Amino acid sequence: MFSSVVMALASTGPAYSLAATLGIIVAGVGLQAPIVTMLAFVPMLLIAYAFRELNASDADCGTTFTWATRAFGPRTGWMGGWGLIVANIIVMANLATVAGAYGFRLVGLHGLSESRLWVTVAGVVWIGLLTVICYVGITVSAAVQRWLLCLEVAVLLLFAVAALVRVYTDPPPTAIHVSASWFNPFEVSSVRALTSGVLAGVFIYWGWDTAVSVNEETVDSTRVPGRAAVLSPVLLLVMYGLVATSAQSFAGIGGTGIGLGNADHHDDVFSALGKAVFGSGGTGLFLSRLLILMVLTSALASAQTTILPLARTVFSMAVHKAVPARFARVHRRFLTPTWATLGMGVASVALLVLLSSFSSNVLADSVDSVGLAIAFQYGLTGFACLWYHRKVLTRSPHDLICKGLMPGLGGLLMVLLFVYAAFFVYAEPGYGASTVDLPVVGRVGGVTVLGLGTLAIGLLLLPVVTRGHSTALKLQRSLLPGRLPPQTACETASRYLPADNGSGVGGDWYDVIPLSGTRVGLVVGDVLGHGLPAAATMGRLRTGLRVLARLDLAPDEVLTRLDDLAEQNAQERERAPAPSGTTRQGHAPPPADEAMVTCLYAVYDPVSGWCSMARAGGPPPVLVAGDTGVARDLDVPPGPPLGVSGLPYRSTELRLAPGSILALFTAGLLQASDRQDAGLRRLAGSLTGHRGSLTGLCEQTVTTMLTGAVDEDATLLLARTRLLDRTRLAQWEPAADPAAVAALRSSVSKQLDDWGLDELAFTTEVIVSELVTNAIRYAGGPIQVRLIRDRTLTCEVSDTGHTTPNLRHAASDDEGGRGLFIVAQMTHRWGTRYTPTGKVIWTEQTLPPPPKG
Template sequence: MTTDTATGAGGKGLAVGTLGLAGSVVIGLASTAPVYSLVATLGFVVMAVGAQAPIAFIVAFLPMLFIAAAYQELNRQIPDCGTTFTWATKAFGPRVGWMGGWGVAVAGIVVLANLAQIGGIYLWLMLGQDALAENTAVVTATGVVFIALMCWVSYRGLEIGERLQNILLGVQYLALALFVIFVIYRIATGEAPATEHFSWQWFNPFAFADYSGFIEAVLLALFIYWGWDTCLALNEETKDPQRIPGRAAIISTAILLITYVGVTVAAMAYAGVGTDGLGLGNEANADDVFLALKDDVMGPLAIVLVIAVLVSAVSSTQTTILPTARGTLAMATYKALPRRFQTVHPRFRTPSFSTLMMGVVACVYYVGMTVISDNILQDSILSLGLAIAFYYGITGFACVWYFRKELTTSPRNLFLKGILPLLGALMLTYAFVQSAIDMWQPDYGYTELLGIGGTFVMGIGSLVVGAVLMVVWSFFADARPFFAGESLNRETPVLVPEEPETYQRSIDGGLM
């Protein structure tokens, strides 16, 4: 097998051979912030589809699995840290590739603001300072500190980040395991308020009562799966760049499916989906299901869930910085961004300038949106699914088009390089379009801007801003090689590290 690469001892200068399969899986899982994702999403999914929440999470998993296959196949051929940017440029040209890279950046910046806010709130809740947890200025300042600290960790090197994530992810899964154990105990002792503790109807894909609610739930569920692709952005720093990242992506998404469905079933079994009291369908509980349930379910150990949400937000803050920093590094390497973004720290072997800029832009965005209106910040977070569906969809289509001449050479290629990525891309495209239509309505989200939904303005507006920046950059002399299709096209090799000797034999022997 051949790869579309030009190898060099250092590639782009990143730390070669740092991550193994386990480390990649941990970072892929940590990037999704499992505990926080459930906290932020579960209530709204139940409000949208009621008792069909478990099957909604399963349905949303399918496009993630299909797109993970696209990532795996493209990464085997082109193990470049630019991921969507690099692959889409090779498949469709510089402008589609640039917008794919912008989609990754937008999603990262918006979610960093969200994670910082949650981290700020939960730190003070953990310390028993409820008044400070409701103080916008204090929470914002605390969130900025979290972003700065996690930027420092990312700046100092991937190894320290990996060690930190092992601990933080362990705390999250310990908390979720304790939650499920306590739910089982409460049900066994007759203390659970729900009248129905389990039903196979929860898994019936034909029981959705409202079509728009189903689409809304699936888009919300896409958010909680999002993040596993971080392990692909670290491909140049793994011990086996062509195989480990793709495998880690598949493993991560499978573990997330089990986690989300399992915890959702446990929460429904305990609280039910009613609209009163502890019911998951109660709008008052939607913003934070665990905060509503923690005392009744876990009693004195309720603080464990608070700590887990804090840890989840902080953990994902660090891992969210990683893919965007490496994406902008790759874009600069191929002249799609100013060369300063290409800077790699000579000692830590990290994309130093890109990492710092990611932190600065995220802080400015977070503080700016908070000062303007917290409701606008919340609408930008609600619109996050558009950016996710946008760049995941581009990746799926890029896989099909890039490998189009190989699809008929074997059943494996047909399915993994063609059918599955295409299905995933089509599903995400539909979710994008339908969600944009729904978000257009003035009553969608928290604000109304220009007579339409603020969520639509923030979501589509962020992509339009990217298109404008792309046009502006294209007029600079340094950008000409990229937009002329010279620095990166289907035929040009990509700059990746030389294959370490530890796995050269397995590469020569053929891949799965």
């Protein structure tokens, strides 16, 4: 906890922030500088709560990037990460120049401190040194920061106390006694001045989120970083309020001498105040030099702790495929992001050299523009917290306030600051050190141009960065069922939840397949890879499974043949040449993940109530019994994943009571649980006792199971079983005698008349006569005939034969072979399925439209 708070405070650089900002705030708001400094604390505290709650739900070092991605999608998340990168790299360049200049001043080389070339050289050296410290480990960084920060805070408090003592004992000519009016924000001259001051105040608080950026390297990562993020702004509020009040009381706000309004000292108020407060004697000179040293070390500490969140944000973006994957590499010994840390150090050096080569004005305006990037990033985080937790806000007053109201209000304040500053303050041609003449718009302040321009670069990169994720997600959704068709056998509901990040969208699929005899096939599968290849593999396997299912094969046989298809696809990918990443034989290495597919296939018969199922890897289904309401996971023998050789698949059969709920799902639904058995128990509990709609239960279950991060796709398919109404079923068992066919035709005709299907009587009699005659001729008894009135009229004739009937086109001189051809012409569909005792030949006829009126 102590190290986390130290990291947060060091990243803000209290001494440097006050030295570089206090004079600017005084120039804008006058004597109200202390209250404006304190007002900037309010939106920071609100956003700190957003960081705390989001970190508790998902402790990811990507912070704003990760959370905005999960809340609003990869495009918004990319912009959040880009805003953080822009702000940190620009500040790194500025901090390096401050450290370079102060280093020369500390040793008395004031001439070099005014040289842009030597300051830039020193800044490059400082960035390199700090990057190395961050590279060798977080514990080394924390140890350095503990010593630097404790000394820095002690010197600042000593300065504040000494200044106030001097004001009331030995006041200088500029001294002003502390007044209550200093803490009245309504005495600020204008809204513009107040906004400009608060935005500058936001800058001096910025950096406490470093405690959250190193969350994955912190003990108790879901609690300690969030607490440190809330505590740090509170400590800064006390420190800033005390130092701002004492400095203003001692120096006044005049525009000459040591006055805080003196423009010559706006970039460093402590250089002039140090000697005035401590004196120029032996101890005073030492303390004034120590104050300058503290500004130097504050800038260095802030620079070092700026590299930490910057590198970790880039690392998280690389893991989630938002930037090149090389930035996700971690050093084996130091356990730090290697490419991300070194890469961001190099980027900071490049920007420092680039900005310094233009002019000091551009560098100064780039620092002011950081406020826009900060407001953008923090505002987005506040809204992400509100939207991310929207489903639990009514759970308790604490959730409503800490997860909803405070983050939402903080985000709103940040957006208002961003808009007002960008378009009404910074855009003024006279504001800042430079002005840009834009086409159509005209002359605009350089701060607005740099601030909005750097964010616009992120928008230009956005389509390239998110193209892979968007394409994979579109392909994935296009290959899934648009809507589940209604079934007589069961009521169904489904939910597919794609991964929040670019690397997680992959090969989950589900399907509901109508089969003969009002049966239904239920499928859930998962290609274990990610991205476009996994989605494409999923599409091929889903199509193959639908074709196999319509052949009326048993679940274990369907998976066996689907396994052959998956293996064939894997072999084709192995043989396909690739331009990069090839083996010595010149072929692409086999993608191990995409060669493995889990699948659960179940067939439910509403006539008998029996359900048969088989699975290839993946978790077992969960059943809520319709008669007892007890939920349990089913003991379905686990076969090997598709595409992996192993034991044969086995089917399991069980009878389901009417109203039973069968839950088929992929492993992604259990990702929030540490173990599969714990996840299964949690899922069974969420499915028990629900009396609402199946769609509502599906939504509620997914919300319960996945309350936080969704790092991989999750699919849930629910089916509530029904039994077929016996008034819609008729069956006979005629003798294996041709004479019985005539009586059977009469019975069929009478049944159709009872159902009001007289129009189908003739064709049905012909179908039954032909199929039963063939059964008598080629198989013998026993024979069963069944009519099912559903969305179609189904006629089934079962016998003990195992010979597959073949459709033939009889020649003009053939005496037979026309029966099955006639049946096929008279029906909508027909087919054969095999049973343990023989086979069933079935036909389907389209029902006539109901009479009008």
